[in-house]
Amino acid sequence: MGIHKLMSLIDEKAPDAVKEITLDTLTGKKVAIDASMCIYQFLISTQTLKQGFGVTELRDKDGNLTGHLVGILNRTLSLLDHGIKPIWVFDGKAPQLKAGELEERKEKKKEAKEKMDQLMEEGKDDEAAKMAQRSIRVTPEMTEDAKKMLRLCNIPMVEAPSEAEAQCAQMVKDELAFATVTEDMDALTFGTTVLLRGFGNRKDPIRQITLSKVLEGFEMSMDEFIDLCILCGCDYTSSISGIGPVKAFKYITQYKTIEEVLEVLEKENTKSKSATKKRYQIPEEFLYKESRAFFNEPDVTKKEDLEEFKWGTPEEEALTKFLTEEKGFSEVTVNNALKKFKKTKGKANQKRLDTFFKMGTKKSTSKVTKTKAAVKSKGKKSFK
DNA sequence: CACGGCCA
DNA sequence: TGGCCGTGG
Numbered sequence: 001m002g003i004h005k006l007m008s009l010i011d012e013k014a015p016d017a018v019k020e021i022t023l024d025t026l027t028g029k030k031v032a033i034d035a036s037m038c039i040y041q042f043l044i045s046t047q048t049l050k051q052g053f054g055v056t057e058l059r060d061k062d063g064n065l066t067g068h069l070v071g072i073l074n075r076t077l078s079l080l081d082h083g084i085k086p087i088w089v090f091d092g093k094a095p096q097l098k099a100g101e102l103e104e105r106k107e108k109k110k111e112a113k114e115k116m117d118q119l120m121e122e123g124k125d126d127e128a129a130k131m132a133q134r135s136i137r138v139t140p141e142m143t144e145d146a147k148k149m150l151r152l153c154n155i156p157m158v159e160a161p162s163e164a165e166a167q168c169a170q171m172v173k174d175e176l177a178f179a180t181v182t183e184d185m186d187a188l189t190f191g192t193t194v195l196l197r198g199f200g201n202r203k204d205p206i207r208q209i210t211l212s213k214v215l216e217g218f219e220m221s222m223d224e225f226i227d228l229c230i231l232c233g234c235d236y237t238s239s240i241s242g243i244g245p246v247k248a249f250k251y252i253t254q255y256k257t258i259e260e261v262l263e264v265l266e267k268e269n270t271k272s273k274s275a276t277k278k279r280y281q282i283p284e285e286f287l288y289k290e291s292r293a294f295f296n297e298p299d300v301t302k303k304e305d306l307e308e309f310k311w312g313t314p315e316e317e318a319l320t321k322f323l324t325e326e327k328g329f330s331e332v333t334v335n336n337a338l339k340k341f342k343k344t345k346g347k348a349n350q351k352r353l354d355t356f357f358k359m360g361t362k363k364s365t366s367k368v369t370k371t372k373a374a375v376k377s378k379g380k381k382s383f384k
Numbered sequence: 385c386a387c388g389g390c391c392a
Numbered sequence: 393t394g395g396c397c398g399t400g401g
Contacts, residue, residue, distance in 0.1 A: 058385095065401090070386080075385075
């Protein structure tokens with residue numbers, strides 16, 4: 001999932017690219033959130049282990065999972081409370097390149113489910129719980145419920161043509177958002193200038209990773225970085241056995257491209273042929289060129305084809321109806337959420353105004369806003 | 385995921 | 393006061 005062990009490589013080779021921050025430092029900023037990733041995490045974190053009864057989840061009366069709705073609602077409110085404007089980005093059609101990876105995941109989930117059932121029968125509850133986490137599948141219905149809730153909240157939402165992380169990265173490049181919020185490191189490979197991770201654990205600080213500083217620390221160009229990521233192991237092709245993040249880093253540093261690295265590896269293989277078996281197994285279909293092309297030019301919607309983002313107030317009646325009547329939320333919970341929405345209304349703008357005055361003269365700042373707004377939004381103000 | 389309750 | 397646990401949905 002994502003890029004195998006890229007984070008440990010960054011920690012080691014480019015520690016300056018990582019900054020520990022709090023939510024307050026993001027006040028006034030917009031962030032693009034990888035919704036698919038969050039949904040999965042929320043579903044896991046709302047599972048509970050009941051001794052003797054196995055794993056229970058949050059469900060509505062029809063048995064549909066609802067933990068992701070709880071999570072998305074709470075996270076949205078927490079961000080708004082800090083004056084941060086969320087844009088939820090959903091996966092579209094999976095790219096053809098990912099078919100193999102998805103098939104593999106499906107198989108693993110099936111295995112996990114079978115193991116879980118077996119462990120349950122044996123009464124090994126906590127081991128079963130681990131398997132239950134692995135067997136979670138996000139269905140189209142769950143995604144639709146999440147989208148519906150966000151629409152009723154009047155919180156911006158983007159349906160990506162393909163990969164959500166790629167769409168997030170594009171939005172950050174287009175300056176529609178400050179950063180991509182995800183645990184999936186390939187957002188960096190797609191070129192997000194800033195990645196935020198660690199929103200899950202309340203205890204640990206959020207980590208802000210800056211792409212330019214990663215490249216600086218790695219002493220690599222973006223092209224080299226993409227090749228490094230593919231060698232480390234990405235979702236779009238199988239990788240070379242015998243090559244992990246450490247060797248990938250060494251070889252790309254030395255030889256710059258996968259083509260060159262492959263030549264070297266083949267030489268090394270023939271050298272060691274007589275001694276033992278082949279050291280490096282290059283997959284039959286090593287789709288590094290296709291993967292590289294996809295990282296460079298994924299299917300995304302660019303700024304000019306996106307609707308302007310607006311952070312409005314919830315459709316109170318319809319939202320209440322949906323969450324209480326269909327999704328089993330208590331009225332108290334929904335009312336509290338609505339209250340929080342009201343409390344946080346205008347918070348981002350208010351705090352932005354504070355920094356606006358702190359920053360200096362009106363003249364200089366309005367110049368900046370003007371140039372930004374003038375890019376494509378025909379007279380309409382992009383800020384509100 | 386957040387919240388309330390319980391206990392050191 | 394702050395960490396852990398059960399519940400909610």
